[in-house]
Amino acid sequence: MTDQGFRRIAIIGIGLIGSSIARAAREKGAAAEIALFDRDAEVRARAAELGLGDVAGTAEAAVSGAELVILCVPVGAMREAAEAAIAAMAPGAILSDVGSVKGSVARDLAAAVGRADVHLIPGHPIAGTEKSGPDAGFPSLFEGRWFISTPDPAGGGAYLAAADRLEAFWRALGSKVERMDPQRHDLVLAVTSHVPHLIAYNIVATAYDMETVTEGEVVKFSAAGFRDFTRIASSDPTMWRDVFLNNREAVIEVLGRFTEDLIALQRAIRWGEGDTLFDLFTHARGIRRSIIEAGQDSPAPNWGRDGGKR
Amino acid sequence: MTDQGFRRIAIIGIGLIGSSIARAAREKGAAAEIALFDRDAEVRARAAELGLGDVAGTAEAAVSGAELVILCVPVGAMREAAEAAIAAMAPGAILSDVGSVKGSVARDLAAAVGRADVHLIPGHPIAGTEKSGPDAGFPSLFEGRWFISTPDPAGGGAYLAAADRLEAFWRALGSKVERMDPQRHDLVLAVTSHVPHLIAYNIVATAYDMETVTEGEVVKFSAAGFRDFTRIASSDPTMWRDVFLNNREAVIEVLGRFTEDLIALQRAIRWGEGDTLFDLFTHARGIRRSIIEAGQDSPAPNWGRDGGKR
DSSP: OOTTOEEEEEEEOOSHHHHHHHHHHHHHTOEEEEEEEOSSHHHHHHHHHTTOSEEOSSHHHHHTTOSEEEEOSOGGGHHHHHHHHHTTOOTTOEEEEOOSOOHHHHHHHHHHHOOTTSEEOOEEEOOOOSOOSGGGOOTTTTTTOEEEEOOOTTOOHHHHHHHHHHHHHHHHTTOEEEEOOHHHHHHHHIIIIIHHHHHHHHHHHHHHHOTTSOHHHHHHTGGGTHHHHHHHTTSOHHHHHHHHHHSHHHHHHHHHHHHHHHHHHHHHHHTTOHHHHHHHHHHHHHHHHHHHHTTSSOOSGGGGTTSOOO | OOTTOEEEEEEEOOSHHHHHHHHHHHHHTOEEEEEEEOSSHHHHHHHHHTTOSEEOSSHHHHHTTOSEEEEOSOGGGHHHHHHHHHTTOOTTOEEEEOOSOOHHHHHHHHHHHOOTTSEEOOEEEOOOOSOOSGGGOOTTTTTTOEEEEOOOTTOOHHHHHHHHHHHHHHHHTTOEEEEOOHHHHHHHHIIIIIHHHHHHHHHHHHHHHOTTSOHHHHHHTGGGTHHHHHHHTTSOHHHHHHHHHHSHHHHHHHHHHHHHHHHHHHHHHHTTOHHHHHHHHHHHHHHHHHHHHTTSSOOSGGGGTTSOOO
C-alpha cells in the first residue's frame, strides 16, 4: 500500500473498467482491501474465480467500511447503483464513478446521495478497449492515460482533501489527472469520444445497408480502411446508448459541425476542387504527430496489428 | 524464382507499395531481376541505398526487357507514367498498376498504351499502412490481403494467360486474388476505403475547427476514440486527393447514404430513442467478428497497440 493508498475500496460493477481498477489497485498497492459487487450473479462468480478481490453478495456488504466507492456501471444505471450503496457507506467516505458523461451523472449521483458526510467526486478515466466484462480488464489499462476529475469547486477543505486523495489513487494506477467542470468534460468528450463512436457505428450500419455491396465484400476488403472503424463500433451497446441519451446536447452540436464540414467536402469532390482536398488532408496529418508525441497512440504502422513491419 | 516467377519486373514509383512489392518479390523469389524507377531523384537514391533492386535513371531503362511493369504512382499520375514507359516496353509484356481507383485508371492507361502487343491488366492490392515513401515498405505487407484484378473479360487467350500470370505473381507475394470489373471495384472500395478515409479526414478537420475545444484537449483525450481516426487520416494527401477526384460518383453515392443514416441517428438521439440506438449498436458488433474470423484484422484489444493485455 502506497502512502496515499486506501485501506478498503469498493468497486460496483465488474466489467472492463471495474475489473481493471481492481487489478491495477492490487498490482500497484493502491488499496489494502478490494471489495467488489455486480448485480449479475454470473459476473460475481467469474470475478471470484479470477481472484479480483472480496466479492460481496450485496452492494451494501461491498461498500461497508470502504473509504472509496467507485461506481463502474453504465451511465444510465448510476443513480440506481448509488441508491443501493449510499445507506451502508461509512461517514467521510468518497463516492466516485467512471462514467463517460459527467453532467447528468453528477446530477443523478447528487440526487441519490442525500448525505453531507459522503464526498461525491465524479470522475472519468480516458482509457478502455472494445472488449467488455470481467475477463477483459488488465492492470496496465490506465498507464499514461488521463483521469478527468470533476470535483465541486465550491466544496470545503475536507471535500477538497478527499478529491486530492481520489486523484492520488488514480495517479498510483498510472494515470495523469486533470480537473475539469462537468459541462466542459461533456463537450470535450463529445469531440474526442462520443461523436467518433457514433460515426463508427454509423458507417458500419451504412455499409450493412448498401444493397449494392454485399456484407461478404465489406468483410473481405475491410483492410482498406473500414476495419479501423469496426473496433470502436464493437464496444458495449448499453454503455454507448446511455452516453448518447445523457450527453445529447453536446453530441448534437458536434454532429452538426461534422455534417456541415462533410457536406462541404462532398461539394469539393463534386466540383473537382483538388487543392481544397489536398490542403485539408495535409493539415490532418499534423494532429496525429501531436497525439503520438503526447504518448496517446502507438507510432507503429497499422498500430503493429499485422505483426508490424517485418 | 518460383515456377510462375518473372525473369524481370519493373516498378515505377518507389513509395510504400512499390518498395513493398520489390521487397516481397525478392524475399519470395517471384522475380529474378527487379528494376525500379521514381521520377524523384532523392527517392531513387534512397531506393539504391536500401538495396531494393536495380534503380534505373529513366523509366525507359527500367521497363526495358521487363516482362511485367507495375505502376505504383498516385491515380492522377498513372497516364503520364504509362506514357513515359510504353515505347520501351517489350512485346508481350504486362502493364499493371496498384491504383485505388480502377475505372478511371483503366481508361487512362488504355489511352496511353496504344499498342496491341502489351497486355494491360489493372489491379489493386488491398493493403497498406498510413506511412509513405521507400522506407515505409516491408515484404509481408501483402500477406493474407486481397489483390483485386480487373482484366478485360473480352481479352483473348494470350491476354487471359497474362492475367493468370500476374495473379500468380501476387499469390507468390502472399495475396489472395479476386477478379472484378472496374466499376464494381470502385463501388465496393468507396464503401470499404474511400468514404472511411474521407470521414476520418473530416472528423479530424471538425475537431480542429471547433472553437470551443482546444487542439491540446483533443490530443490529450484522444485515447477515448478519436485517435483511431487519425491513423488513416495521416495517409498520403496526394494519393487521396486523386482517389476522390477519380471516383467521385461512387464516393458521392455512398456519402449520401452515410449522411442520411447519420441524420436519422442524430434524430434518434434528440428524441431519446434508446432502443433504436441499442439495436443498431448491437448489430454493428457482428461485422467485426466476421472481419476477425476472415483474418482481415487483429483480435487483440486496442489492436495490441498499448503493449496489449498485460
